[in-house]
Amino acid sequence: MRSLPSAVMTADALSTVRTRFAPSPSGHLHVGGARTALFCWAYARQQGGKFILRIEDTDQKRSSDAASLGFLRDLKWLGIDWDEGPEFEDCGGGEFGPYFQSQRVETYTKYLDQLVVEGRAYYAFDTAEELDAKRKAARAANQNYRYDGSAAMALSPDEVQRRLDVGEAAVIRFKLPHEPIVIRDEILGEATIAPEQLDDFVIRKADGFPTYHFAVVVDDELMQVSHVLRAQEHFMNTARHMVLQDALGFRRPTYAHLPLIFNPDGSKMSKRDKDKTLRAAVKAKGIDNLNVVFRQTAGIDAWLKDKDSQLEFDSAIMLADDLAVQLPEINVDDFRRSGYLPDVLINYLALLGWNPGGDVEKFDRAYLVEKFGFDRVLKSPAKFDRAKLLAFSHDAIQALPTEEFVRLFRAHCDEFHPEFIEKLSPEHFDLLAAANHKRSKTLDDQVRSSLFFVLEDSAIEYNTEDKNARKAIANGDPPGRAHLEALLPLLEGLHQWDVAGLEKAIGAYVEAQAGGNLGKVAQPLRVAVTGTTISPAIYETLAILGKVSTAIRIRRCLEAFA
RNA sequence: GACCCCAUCGUCUAGCCAGGUCCAGGACACCAGGUUUUCAUCCUGGUAACACGGGUUCAAAUCCCGUUGGGGUCGCCA
Numbered sequence: 001m002r003s004l005p006s007a008v009m010t011a012d013a014l015s016t017v018r019t020r021f022a023p024s025p026s027g028h029l030h031v032g033g034a035r036t037a038l039f040c041w042a043y044a045r046q047q048g049g050k051f052i053l054r055i056e057d058t059d060q061k062r063s064s065d066a067a068s069l070g071f072l073r074d075l076k077w078l079g080i081d082w083d084e085g086p087e088f089e090d091c092g093g094g095e096f097g098p099y100f101q102s103q104r105v106e107t108y109t110k111y112l113d114q115l116v117v118e119g120r121a122y123y124a125f126d127t128a129e130e131l132d133a134k135r136k137a138a139r140a141a142n143q144n145y146r147y148d149g150s151a152a153m154a155l156s157p158d159e160v161q162r163r164l165d166v167g168e169a170a171v172i173r174f175k176l177p178h179e180p181i182v183i184r185d186e187i188l189g190e191a192t193i194a195p196e197q198l199d200d201f202v203i204r205k206a207d208g209f210p211t212y213h214f215a216v217v218v219d220d221e222l223m224q225v226s227h228v229l230r231a232q233e234h235f236m237n238t239a240r241h242m243v244l245q246d247a248l249g250f251r252r253p254t255y256a257h258l259p260l261i262f263n264p265d266g267s268k269m270s271k272r273d274k275d276k277t278l279r280a281a282v283k284a285k286g287i288d289n290l291n292v293v294f295r296q297t298a299g300i301d302a303w304l305k306d307k308d309s310q311l312e313f314d315s316a317i318m319l320a321d322d323l324a325v326q327l328p329e330i331n332v333d334d335f336r337r338s339g340y341l342p343d344v345l346i347n348y349l350a351l352l353g354w355n356p357g358g359d360v361e362k363f364d365r366a367y368l369v370e371k372f373g374f375d376r377v378l379k380s381p382a383k384f385d386r387a388k389l390l391a392f393s394h395d396a397i398q399a400l401p402t403e404e405f406v407r408l409f410r411a412h413c414d415e416f417h418p419e420f421i422e423k424l425s426p427e428h429f430d431l432l433a434a435a436n437h438k439r440s441k442t443l444d445d446q447v448r449s450s451l452f453f454v455l456e457d458s459a460i461e462y463n464t465e466d467k468n469a470r471k472a473i474a475n476g477d478p479p480g481r482a483h484l485e486a487l488l489p490l491l492e493g494l495h496q497w498d499v500a501g502l503e504k505a506i507g508a509y510v511e512a513q514a515g516g517n518l519g520k521v522a523q524p525l526r527v528a529v530t531g532t533t534i535s536p537a538i539y540e541t542l543a544i545l546g547k548v549s550t551a552i553r554i555r556r557c558l559e560a561f562a
Numbered sequence: 563g564a565c566c567c568c569a570u571c572g573u574c575u576a577g578c579c580a581g582g583u584c585c586a587g588g589a590c591a592c593c594a595g596g597u598u599u600u601c602a603u604c605c606u607g608g609u610a611a612c613a614c615g616g617g618u619u620c621a622a623a624u625c626c627c628g629u630u631g632g633g634g635u636c637g638c639c640a
Contacts (some may be wrong), residue, residue, distance in 0.1 A: 024640045059639060128638065135637085144564050144636075171638050188567065197565050197636080205638040212640045236566065236635040257567095260633075264573075268633090348574095351589095355575060359588045378575085380568050381633060388574065388590040398603085439602045449601075468600085510599090519599040526600060534601045 017049025018226045021082075022216070025055050026062040028331035029071035030271050031384065032231060032261045034078060035349040039258060040229045041080045042350075042365075042372040052223055053085030053092070056216075057102045058209045068100075074332040078342050079365060084223075096223040101215045108210040111218055111248060112172055112203065120247045121203060123160050123170045124152035146199040149173060172204040174214075174244065181239040186256040186374035188232075193239045201240055213240045221250040232257045232381075256374050259353040260381040263328075269384055274320075274327045275303075275310050281323040329386070339412060339444025340389070344396045348389045352382040362395070394441040405440070406433040412443040420447075423454040428544045431499075435536035435544070452530040453544060457552040460531045462560035468533040472523035473561045478513075480524030481561060486513065487525070488554050497547045502539045528557035 019040040023033050044051035053075070055068050072088040075081075084094025098104060115121035131147075138145035152173070155163075164170060181193045203214040210218070220228065235257045245252055261269050282304060303309050311319065320327045329335050335345050343364060351361055356371040363371075397405065410433065413420045420429060432453060436446040452460060463469060473480045487509060494505050506521065514520040522538040529550055535541045542550050 022640085026640085056640060062639075124638095126638095131638085139563085142563060146636090169638090173638095183566090191566055193566070199636090202638050207638080209638090211638070216640090231634095232567080233634060234640090237640095239566095259568090262633090266632080351574065353574095358576065361575085361589060375579095378568095382575090383573060385573050385590065391590055394603090441602080446602090472600085517599080522599040530600095532601090536601090538599065 017047035018224050019044045020052035020054050020225050022054040022056050025057050025068035028333050029074040030331050034332050037080050042368045045369045050083040053082040055100045058215050121172050121174050122153050124173050125170050149200040169206040171202045171206050173200040174203045176200050183238045187377045217241050217244040225253050227254045229256045232260055259378050261352055262381050262383045264383050271330050273330055278319055281325045339442030340393050341396055344393045348392050353378045390441055397440050402434050402437050405437045406430050409433040409443055417447055419454045432544050435540035449534050457549050462531050469527045472527045483521050484524050484554050492551050499539045499543045502542050528554045
């Protein structure tokens with residue numbers, strides 16, 4: 001270990017790198033949060049420091065334990081492990097806890113009291129309604145609203161105490177100093193904020209909890225956070241945090257504000273986007289066409305009207321199914337369900353707002369850890385491009401050895417599509433997985449087209465109007481229909497029902513009756529067993545399906561197209 | 563509206579800080595052709611950007627100023 005030059009050891013410098021990811025536990029981990037966590041983690045790992053996870057649950061209205069657990073799993077799935085924080089599997093713990101802000105209220109109160117005693121903060125008794133009215137009035141008059149603390153500060157200490165004693169609701173506000181505030185940011189550079197741009201902001205809510213600004217500042221100090229990496233929407237907040245640090249005599253961490261991640265249409269990528277999609281679909285279809293379950297669900301009207309309200313996860317899935325709309329993937333968990341590999345998501349996310357320079361864009365965690373630096377983080381927002389993510393996924397899936405793909409596909413089905421595990425023998429499942437490998441872009445994208453394997457024979461539908469199906473069955477000389485009729489007894493008499501046996505038998509038929517053109521025979525077969533022209537290679541498809549189902553489906557198909 | 567930040571192909575971006583090697587490179591998407599028993603791949607080729615206007619300079623995508631455009635913030639949310 002070499003020692004640092006003494007010049008670096010200023011009062012503000014924290015010698016050990018400690019980064020933190022500090023989400024509020026509302027809902028799942030979304031991709032923006034995941035990227036912030038990723039960069040925090042990568043920087044800590046690179047510097048041999050610590051990565052801390054802290055749960056910012058100071059909003060009693062929103063917090064829920066189940067939600068906070070959900071994204072711990074998401075983080076682990078991405079391969080982002082934390083040294084300190086909530087204990088989960090082999091992560092968490094640490095000597096600077098508790099890591100849930102709701103359990104640190106006493107600590108905040110101590111510092112809050114200190115500021116009040118020192119005259120740097122004061123009680124204020126305005127109601128939310130009063131403030132709201134003033135804000136609206138200011139806006140109507142085209143004026144900037146700033147809180148006027150003169151009335152609150154004019155209150156004598158005795159008067160304040162008396163009103164507190166009778167239980168009047170009060171917040172504590174920070175008395176903003178009058179000097180300009182210079183924000184230094186590793187990514188954005190320097191910005192000077194005039195004190196008039198800020199006002200005496202609330203640091204303790206009426207319910208006794210600190211506001212975000214206060215809790216962040218206290219915790220970052222106490223947890224010895226050296227580097228704060230967070231989304232750019234917090235840039236202005238930095239000024240508030242800095243004046244609080246000064247008032248409290250705290251050290252100043254290094255700040256780095258990350259560019260935002262947008263939807264392709266330029267709107268901010270939000271967890272509300274799913275509900276937005278659903279509302280639009282409901283409105284387009286008309287509420288009367290909704291499934292009765294939903295029409296009768298209490299609150300569906302309120303949900304339709306309130307842009308901020310969110311449906312429960314299961315309800316959203318059901319409604320999307322009912323409306324036949326695809327919900328946008330927003331959360332890490334959504335991408336997991338969609339069959340993306342964690343390494344792929346990590347790689348793509350890392351490229352949003354950062355890159356290692358040159359033409360390199362495929363890399364793993366180790367490379368990110370080695371190369372990550374604030375100097376290569378972009379300043380402007382990036383749009384999330386699902387097509388590019390899909391392309392990355394495709395490459396990664398194709399690079400997998402087939403045995404590995406089979407293993408991952410089985411794990412994916414275990415969790416999300418158990419019917420494939422239940423209805424197929426282990427051997428046939430493996431054959432299906434292997435047959436799907438080279439057609440797959442994700443672990444999930446061939447599930448829909450493979451459904452015919454697990455459906456009842458009678459559930460296969462033949463759409464005689466379908467152009468491709470008609471072409472396969474009715475066209476040609478002889479037409480596909482004739483091939484099916486000829487093949488039926490041949491297949492029913494086949495003893496070796498596996499890929500090799502089928503290839504031999506059908507291959508021979510093709511040579512003799514279809515001029516060696518496999519497509520002439522494979523396509524009718526495909527339509528017969530799937531109802532569509534889409535399936536894995538035909539021999540694999542038939543081998544997995546089995547002789548009985550194949551024969552039944554060929555008969556049904558011939559009837560349908562008769 | 564006020565303040566702060568930003569600005570290269572449709573998208574993510576390299577190049578900019580240390581001006582010339584950039585009539586701007588890569589990837590995704592798109593288009594055309596080819597391979598393939600379907601689908602999906604795969605191969606080859608192509609279209610496509612320095613927001614605009616002024617400066618500085620022998621020379622500007624790169625430096626400066628302005629305009630325009632985009633974003634963020636302005637909560638007892640975080």
